[in-house]
Amino acid sequence: MGIKVLRPGLSTSVQDMGRYGYAAYGIPESGAMDKYTAGMGNILVGNPQNLAVLEITRIGPKLQFSTHHQIVISGLEVDAYLNDKKVEVQEVYDVNKGTILDIQRVVKGNFAYLAINDGFQTEKILNSQSMYQGITTKEVISEGEDLPVSSLDENISDSYSTISFDEQRYKKHSLRFFPGSEFYLLSREQKVKLAQESFTINPDSGRMAFLFQETIPPKEESILTTAVLPGTVQLTPDGHLIVLMRDAQVTGGYPRILQIPERQIDVLAQKRPGESLRFSIAQSEI
């Protein structure tokens, strides 16, 4: 009763809200890069928001259903088709045996999510289905596999969710932040640069970290290896900023200059390479 993967896409993985409580063993949190959008897909399809979804990165998968389901693709904009008929984001669709869903690409943002009634039912390791190398058997889905799911009871009533997707939050070009644990080590010059500079996202950005092209004046100061979190902004010895994302390691040795609030990590996750943004830093902090 699975969903057959006809084409896996660029990097499609099963994600939920993350694997919490195992950082002391060196295990990353993982979870959906954009938790708001992933959760919205679940809510719209009538699930609790933390069920496992498919995370689609840029180029999507082609999937075939073997029975009746309800699905939602959540995201900013995608180019996707159900048996050649265009699919809209944030809309519930009924699919049946043999239906083919072709998610060609994510048009806006980096990630979109496929939510299905009752969630994807892949292996749960340490209380989470989020795929991560070395923890789950697989780190991405692959061609020919069957993704385990539950069929939908025929006589279930349609769930009409009145919640609407807040697209506005993704249009912002500045990120709020907390001063990081080593913010106090920054010079005035560095803080001013941090406040004035626009930072452009580097193409090497991914589930572990987002990188920026611009630099701020570096500081030849290393710190003892210490704990880091998704959203921690580190300053490298050559002046680059690294924003740690969901699959980040649990410890790091670069100064933690900023911390991006949880909800803003979702917004950053959807910024594409080449897009730029600012860190909104209060004058009083400089």
Next chain:
Amino acid sequence: METKEIRVHLMSERVISMTWQERVGERLLTKLLAAKAHIYNQKKEELIEILSTYNTILIKYKYPVKQLEEEKEKLIGILKTTPEEIKREQKLYHLPVCYDGKLGWDTEVIMKHKKIDKETLIQLHTDSVYTVYFIGFLPGFPYLSGLSEKLFISRKKQPRKEIPKGAVGIGGEQTGIYPIASPGGWQIIGNCPVPLFDLKWELPTLLQPADKLKFSSVSLEEYEDIQEKVKNNSYQLNHEVWE
């Protein structure tokens, strides 16, 4: 315990860090573990997790910390009633390492750089008793102290794309074991056939903070024999209580 030198910082909505200003070492490690245990006991209902590094305790809450000043006071209050040391049984693990050139990819480089022969390198690495400070970097990767100064060597300029599971390496002033295959920049001197990380165990990591470990040199034949035993679940890991 004394709380004057602790910096309390709201790291994220749901995370508070407490950083001790004093010198990193066994004394501070003992203190951090006592503090961690005490805070956890009194707050476990509110917490996702609590963990420690060299000089920091990280407290992860289930919900955002709304009243920061109040929470800071509570935490400091708990520490004031925490003894500097909580007695707990410490283990000393004896881990076999094969230093054969087939597994120790960078042994020659270190010998040349340090002007020592292979026996000396092995002796320097196996003589020390190492202390586990915390687990980080990779699932199950122990941060160890106790490496002989004579073996300090900088990381490779170009990190390797894949270091195999079990690889024993030296990076700067630290030595460690890669519990899973990973890219990495450390100088590799051998391989440990005993797994450090397994999701089937009750705790996924063999080593815990404050555990001690000592390496013992094994031949390639012994290494393969241990590998075989590990596979058949017949390997007996050698450990004792550390006094």
